[in-house]
Amino acid sequence: MIGHGCEVPLWSDVDVESVADRVRLVAFDLDNTLARSRLPMSGDMSRAIAALTRMLPVGVITGGRFALVTSQVLSMLDDTADLSSLHLMPTSGASYYRWDGSGSWRQIYAIDIDEHRRHAVIASFERRARELGLWEEHVWGERIEDRGSQITFSALGQQAPLEAKLTWDPDGSKRQRLTQAVAADVPDLLVRSGGHTSVDVTDKGIDKAFAVTRLSQELGIDVGQMVFVGDRMSEGGNDYPAAKAGTMAIRVAGPHDTLQWCDRLLKALRPVRGRTDQTPLPTPH
Template sequence: MTASRQTAPHPKPPRLVAFDLDDTLAASKSAIDPRIAAQLRALLRVVDVAIISGGNEAQFRSQVIAQLGDADAAQLSRLHLLPTCGTRYLRHDGDDFAPVYAHDLSDEEKSAALRALREEAERLGLWEPNPWGEILEDRGSQITFSALGQQAPGDAKHAWDPSGEKRLRLRDAVAPRVPGLEVRAGGSTSIDITRAGIDKAHGMTSLAEHTGIPLADMLFYGDRLDEGGNDYPVLALGVPSIAVTDWQNTADELDVLLPTLQPTLEDRQV
């Protein structure tokens, strides 16, 4: 088992368990493993579950929802999807996942963000001439730059900027060109641009408001809880959090968590 680090104490079983997606529940852009799928179904029988990540809605549906198999409507009603870093929020309405809110960017904001990302990446020598798929993506509520392309293999992505220095240089170059928007280093090769203040902390706060579950009663798993990482806003908000290194590490941690949730199930049945 890969060592992990609980970054905030959590003395009682959580009422909601939240996760980052890529490199936490699944390898980047890949479907969740059957082991994770089974654990998510087990969680959904006893607690609410949330997934909050920079990926778009289509990725959530293919990577997670399509893999949950026989999860029923009651289980799916406990699943909260917050794609594009929580700038969108979807809940199951009995038939499908429907939007609760979406903080979409205006056409002018999108154009400015796309232009700034391309021009600054070219100026810094970070524009890949032969990418795996599109480098720039309009996700409605988020503009995403993927240095090697959206379909780049995981080994290439992890080798591109292991120190994070390239992403930070690009972020610092783009941010002054899009005042009113927030520019963040995302995954291993990505830069995400959203409305200012609309990040994972905003998503988790909105989740607490919509569910009535306090942040202190949640537990979050993420692979980028380090300061400057895209999961750090959740930790800074005060949500009890556990740092993981990959989906296998998360699965090992869930093997430890799941038995502790049985009292929660018994309490609900009383």
């Protein structure tokens, strides 16, 4: 487990052979880890993820909704991927999907915020963003998205280009001010910075630590036997809770790093195990 203030190792500094000996599941953040914001995975990444699914369970844990997992990940996988090995956890683990074996994805659970509190969050986002001068005149797409289990404010809109996102709040201070203001309005909910321009609200306790812990319970795999790969692994980043929970956390700067890490892990896994060496997974319930 990562101690307070400790740095998560960069992918290139990790002993991949040691990881290959211990790992029973590999989980990934999505945006800027598997793919650029809102864009599909590359062909090379898709082939690497498909190869991993044939060796061991693979999780995708993201603050985005299921539709984004579909467009960025699932739409890019071909029939060489073992879909039964995929574990999809949108909205930071507030919902969980498994392949049902008959052509569709089954929702195993969803932890939704009740309607009254969702309305309160939406009203707070608009009021506080206007007060703080963060209600931008021009946006690309939806600004406040009600995902049921998560409410997300995207300062530049859901479809904003990556270049605009990267320059809007490079030091995170705008998101921090908005987070603090909204948290004061809805103290019974968890308010935290999301992506480059976003702030997310979920029920308290719903973060990527919750997600990997819940996945551990669902599959009977110790958290310490899980790898979690993410780009926001500094303290305060939305991937950092997965490191704090005790996973073998790995830091990347973007999809290019992730692909290189996957290639290294696949080479290390092939001599020592195949997909059939894994403990059989439980069927969805």
